[in-house]
Amino acid sequence: MGQNNLLEHAKEIWHKAYVPYSKFRVGAAIRTKSGKIYQGCNIENAAYPVTCCAERVAIFKAISEGELEFDRLAVVADTDRPVPPCGSCRQVLSEFCEPHMEVEIANLKGDVKVMTMEQLLPFSFTPKDLEAGQEG
Template structure:
């Protein structure tokens, strides 16, 4: 799938965002290895820490359907620069995405910056860091 098609799906997902507090809608579209696209939007809550970002919604939807092999992610928001994921999303992404997976960040003008997971979160905390055997 071309990155512009994935960005289009993220833009569509952004329209479903529930953002009564921040007024900052974000959309994400996650392409799996079998060609399925999972979309997500940010969902806020009056108790702010309970909100969930678009990227994590898309990832969690895919994982809950048994999909664990991913190829690309597109994230978009109405920002001047291509929207960067927050730190929490980057950590979740690093759990499920290979280091060389491409992530397309887009803005309101459909300008896209493409990075690999390792560029987005270098030296991330990984499951193997929890191995206390040595």
């Protein structure tokens, strides 16, 4: 598997998703600006609110290793259309990813759509909004 093929990394981790309740597997891979790739899969829990999505697992793994700058994200699921990140994942990603960063959303049928973070979450709430509220 090529080091730069994020979608293949997302597909690889997709198989490891822990989804005993929904049976809805999602795999994600995020590449840092330093070139490292972190994979994540969704992990469910019987207490549904504490379930963690694949995108957040990948980015949290990277952050826990000291990586804070990201280059690209890929997400894949066995869906009819390319699978988009949920709202919670979009908000977490907007905290760490630049608006122009590209996100590959895909399904296992080979359909792929590339969008920017700005397209996924326009007019997002960011750390800059907190800074503005603290002035004065």
